[in-house]
Amino acid sequence: MKEPVRVLIINHVADLGGAELMLIKFLEGLDRKRIQPTLLCLEEGPLCDWCRQHQIPLLWIENNQEFIHIKRSTRLVKLFKALPQFYKTIRYIKKVALKEDFDLVLTNSVKAHILGSLGARRLPVIWRLHDIIDTSTFSYYGVKAMAAVAKRADHISCVSNAVRQALIKSKVPEDKVSVLYNGIEDITYTQRDSFRREWGIMDHEVAVALIARLSPEKGHKIFIQAAYHLLKTFPHIKFLIVGGDVFAKEKTYIKRLKSLVKKLGISDNIIFTGHLNDIPKVLRGIDIFVNVPNKPDSLPTAIIEAMLAGKPIIASKIGGIPEMIEHGKNGLLIKPNDTLSLVKAIEKIIHDNTFAKEIGDKARDKALKDFNIDNYIDNMTALLEAFKEGQIHETRG
DSSP states (O other): OOOOEEEEEEOSOOSOOHHHHHHHHHHHHSOTTTEEEEEEESSOSHHHHHHHHTTOOEEEOSSOHHHHTOOTTOOHHHHHHHHHHHHHHHHHHHHHHHHTTOSEEEEOSHHHHHHHHHHOTTSOEEEEEOSOOSTTTSOHHHHHHHHHHHTTSSEEEESSHHHHHHHHHTTOOGGGEEEOOOOBOOOOOOOHHHHHHHTTOOTTSEEEEEESOSOGGGOHHHHHHHHHHHTTTOTTEEEEEEOOOTTSOOTTHHHHHHHHHHHHTOGGGEEEEEOOSOHHHHHHHOSEEEEOOSSOOSOOHHHHHHHHTTOOEEEESOTTGGGTOOBTTTBEEEOTTOHHHHHHHHHHHHHOHHHHHHHHHHHHHHHHHHSBHHHHHHHHHHHHHHHHTTSSOOOOO
16 A cells, blocks of 8 residues: 655645635545645634644744735835745745655645745645736736746646646746646535525525625626616616625725715615625525626636536636636626626626526536546645656756
8 A cells, every 4th residue: 555645735824715715625525545734834824723623734833924914016125024034934844844754845825835945945846826927916026036936846736727828928847837627516505595585685686796805806896887887777686795805905995895886876786795604505596696807817716616506607708717618608708897798798697598597507517527626636636646656757947
């Protein structure tokens, strides 16, 4: 019997964003006889709590707040202030990687990619890359820095082809960059009426939902503007904004959105639910799902969930979304920040129930085929085992 692969997984934050939730799905489903994970975080939080509850060994480093809260737009002076913590963390990772006898390192967040690539130099380092590294979300120098660090990684597993192509454009060698789609389990859906009763949505009303964390790049503003135009003709629509401020970075954003709703005079038809844990329950209760980011999104998990729910989907033609949704076949794609196109897309689905069901059914079929949780876990496991067994060789720049 083969020895299990001992993997040090590095994730710099302990809050539960999209990348962290996908990591949990992997950890939850993997075979511990094949993969033995240990998680390293730079702070305490829900991800650490989950690991303790599931008997996953945990390492964490205190007093890293200056480094953790560096943003992609952070000024140079703050970067210098965080340097002592940065070097301290690299030294710690180097020490732990050698002392604990790990076989390889798997990094799962942008700062973790940097720390792992620089700190664990004597072990194979594999990135699980969830971000599209280009100037839409990084500075010019940030893109250059990430590309340079990427060349130090041994392999980069990207969540979509959009993520892979951005790296290749930055001159990262193609042979070290692969694509493995995220996967989630098929969802058991509750009764439709349960969610609608809870939020006061009548049977004859059309429920249109945007499900995303509260952040300006997620397109809430054009969703509200589209609602304003549609309600002139369709007063029986309820528009739901589902999501919270996951990383506590957008404290004033929700206030601006609510102010816009009040200014437009549509408060009776807009529902802010805040963060909800039971997304399958939400999806069962709605009629149309909207996901309209204005910046590239690598592979939105919310879209996969809506696909599995068989909902008609309207989404931005940006990032990895066109790999999920084919316009007119299993959903509708619009240009980012295009309120009028969003209005027309919602109108089309409301007017044509047959079309709405057809694209919803095809979306579900694609999700079951391409975004399958078992395929995701099996392929990630195989990648980690291949590195340990030398079937994939280190390719550092």
